[in-house]
Amino acid sequence: MRLALERANVIIGPPPPKWEEKGKFTRKIDAAFHLGKSAEIYRQLNSNEAAIITQLRTARTAVWRAIIRAGRVLEQIRGKRAEYRRTDLVLEAGYRSS
Secondary structure (H helix, E strand, O other), X not given: OHHHHHHOOOOOOOOOXXXXXXXXXXXXXXXXXXXXXXXXXXXXXXXXXXXXXXXXXXXXXXHHHHHHHHHHHHHHHHHHHHHHHHHHHHHHHHHHHO
């Protein structure tokens, strides 16, 4: 947001360091807004609306967290299935050889 405001000459400050990669996606979203009007848009929002925009910009929504959590659970389930398959194969091989 600061970068968009600086580019629109709304605020003046030192440029962010070039090595900084943090916030690259949010800068792209801010750049998509018309720079002259983005500051006005953000100023007109109430706190709830601003929170929603921030969550969408930073991908920190409850839905996104639920998707990440579901992916982790799925990885755990797949890992356990692979372990069960390995033990089943070992048991079957041992059973056949006896």
